[in-house]
Amino acid sequence: MAATEVNTSPEELRRARRWLWAMIAVGVLAFALGLRAAPPVVFIRAEQEEQASKAAQNPKEEKTPPPEEQESGEAERPTMLPWLYLLKR
């Protein structure tokens, strides 16, 4: 593959590199904050599966209503941190 011909000075490239790393840091921070504030869909789904399997094992037990559709984002999410959840499982 041929590299694209670019018109950039070394200073511009340095600035771009700094901006790139700053934005990656912002993205990672947003990811961490997102996880902390609203544990993500995967864990809700895992909990749902867990509840469903429990319910299947013990059909007499009252079923827990499933959370609202995830895409609305209004569903109640577990407050547990993901790594803690994984450890517990």
Next chain:
Amino acid sequence: MKVGTHPGSHTAEPLTSPTLFFLRSLPRGARRFWILVLVVGAIGGISAALLVQLLRLVQAVAWQGHGESFLAATSAATGLRRWMVPALAGVMVTAAALATRRPLRGHGTASIIESIWIRSGRLALPWTLFRGVVSIIAVGLGAPLGREGALLQTGAATASSLGRWLDLPGDKIRLLVACGASAGIAAAYNVPIGGALFGLEVLLGSFALDLFGPIVVACVTATLVSRILVGDHPSYLIPAYQLSGPKEMTLALLLGPLVGIASAVYIRTINAFGLVLEQGSELRRTALPVVTMLAIGGAAIWFPELLGNGYDSVNGALLGKLPLTLLLVLPLMKMVATAGASGAGIPGGLFTPSLFFGALLGGAFGKLAQHFGAPVPPGAFALLAMAGTLAGTTHAAVSAVLIIFELTGNYALILPLMLTSAISAFVSRALERESLYSAVLQRRNVELPEPINAHWLHSAHVRDLTRPARAKTLPVASFEEVALQLLEAPAGADLWVVDEENRLLGVITLDQLKGHLPEHSVLDRARASDLMQSTPRLRPDMSLAEVARIFAEVPEEELPVVDKRGLLLGTVNKREVMRRGRY
């Protein structure tokens, strides 16, 4: 339908429609062009429908969602699938680039602009189609980019091939390419007016009436065809919001600069990733699509909203359903993911991701306003910020307002929509001189000519076009020296006679020198001061409109530029003035 007869026809031949009547009344060349405009519009609509069906097919196969939204399907998938399917997109792009020995990077709009302005409308159809299909499959597999890139490029490349095949003049091919690209965007979003305005404002940089007609016809045709094939439904689910009170207008006024700043950050991020990731070894560039999509897939295990073009999350923001946390963190993550994917070489549009970025930030603004006691619908601010981001990233406020207005069909929002978009475009342009599209061209050393219009002719000055004088001599130079200097000078260059302080005294041209040859008996005594002529002089602060008027009245190809003291600063070439006003 029988509507009338051709006025010039003696046989009073019946016509079947006003379109036929119009076409028959045109000269042959113009008729062929207008038929091509209709064909390009129809092909734009058909290819948009086909590519959208391909996208749905890929999404259904990859994510096993049937009839559900893309987000519902990706959320229901296992974590492993959410990680591996996007990685597959990276593998596919790398394989395609290796097989074709060409990088697939880019979002398409910049290369269309380059084709229109620099390459006389040339776009290779097979390569563009291949790239479009790869782009659609990548987006279907979860690349955080827009499908519109493929739709725009397919329309433009088809138009370019048809125009060249039928041997149309260069300016008609360029216009036809803009028609094809606009048709693609009109069909992609079901926005005929917005698509036409996008073509005029972003691709052609002019609202001239002779460009307006063909673009509108192509967009209307594409939208009609697409509506027949795909159905007439809005791209986004938008309630009929109303923002007309002074409090709401004040909030819209506040939102404008914030979205303008966010748009500038978005442009800078996309460019920084593009610039840095284009560098490096061949191995690194080859591996980048896979590595980047693995990282995005990894993040999508927790946040499936990051995958694909993000329609469902935008709908969530527009309906005011997303919680504040997600409204704040998702745009930042999505911006980095989009910039990473685009910079790594995954082909796809940046238009839809920018709508995602704006909609969620606007939704967050609305929620915060609500939190502080303003009784406003957050979804309405998501909509305003969508328009603002579009205006801020493309630097095209008119088409941004029209596109979002068409998406909503809600006239009640038009005032805050215009306000937010205009302020956002102004702030973003002040912070980032280049738009999302022109920055790519600038980076690749592609210089677009300034659009010709009265404002530009009056605002550009002689100093912008002044070049150093190529040949100068003193008034005491002999005929032999003058002749030698003129013969050695570059073709078309005149010899400027200046005194020792560089004050301009006159000019000697080669033609003028030839006129002196019959006087050969006295030539050995002739000096430059005897041979020179006077010439009109330009001042550095003169507008190009004045220069054009002077050039129209004199035979000279080049005129000198002097300062107030008469010192020669350089020259301006007639060809350079004409070149700046191209198109």
